[in-house]
Amino acid sequence: MLKYVEKFYKEKAVGGTMNKNLVIIYAYIMLECRLSIEKASRIFRLDKDTFQNHLNFNILPIEVIKALRYLEFETKSYGLDNKRGIFKANLYIRKLRRILAKYKGEERKKKLEDLVNDLKGPDIRFVLEKNIIGVMYTKEEKEQILKYRLKYAVSGKNMETIFHIDKGSIVKWEKELPEDELKFRLEILRKYLNYKYTGPRSRK
Numbered sequence: 503m504l505k506y507v508e509k510f511y512k513e514k515a516v517g518g519t520m521n522k523n524l525v526i527i528y529a530y531i532m533l534e535c536r537l538s539i540e541k542a543s544r545i546f547r548l549d550k551d552t553f554q555n556h557l558n559f560n561i562l563p564i565e566v567i568k569a570l571r572y573l574e575f576e577t578k579s580y581g582l583d584n585k586r587g588i589f590k591a592n593l594y595i596r597k598l599r600r601i602l603a604k605y606k607g608e609e610r611k612k613k614l615e616d617l618v619n620d621l622k623g624p625d626i627r628f629v630l631e632k633n634i635i636g637v638m639y640t641k642e643e644k645e646q647i648l649k650y651r652l653k654y655a656v657s658g659k660n661m662e663t664i665f666h667i668d669k670g671s672i673v674k675w676e677k678e679l680p681e682d683e684l685k686f687r688l689e690i691l692r693k694y695l696n697y698k699y700t701g702p703r704s705r706k
Contacts, residue, residue: 520553520556525562526561527614527617528546530618533570534590535584535594537577537584541591546595569654572691573655575690575694579690580686580687594621601617623650626646626650626665647667647672648688652687652688658672658695
């Protein structure tokens with residue numbers, strides 16, 4: 503999947519070009535840690551404009567591009583400083599540096615693939631293995647599904663189409679969440695998706 507990453511400091515723009523594989527890793531770190539482009543650029547030690555120019559369709563899967571577009575909206579709407587996300591992002595960067603410094607060849611490739619797979623989570627493939635009719639989910643499974651919905655900005659319609667989870671169940675699960683960061687971010691996502699699909703509503 504990932505090709506070898508020869509040098510960590512290819513993350514810097516060289517002749518206006520960044521290493522494709524590092525851009526992919528950085529994009530997934532942004533989604534996992536809910537980082538704005540400004541905070542991500544500082545953590546990754548990159549020029550903001552150069553980095554933003556490389557977050558494009560030629561490098562990233564379309565679902566990641568869509569998720570990053572929503573993330574930009576979310577980070578501009580969400581007023582807190584996201585200390586936990588920044589802490590996690592720095593841990594991931596340290597892990598990436600260790601891999602690139604310690605491993606070579608196929609072993610490095612495998613370690614980088616494992617890192618990307620970890621960053622792609624949460625893994626909700628278990629949903630597809632369950633009986634669609636009358637299926638029951640644990641509290642932990644519901645939270646995992648909601649975190650996936652947030653991370654990739656998945657609409658209720660697509661949750662039904664792809665994972666066969668009723669939109670009404672999604673709404674119910676979100677309401678049942680404690681008043682914490684996940685619930686607040688999901689509320690922002692719901693407003694974003696409602697506006698996207700219905701447009702501004704006129705006041706009567």
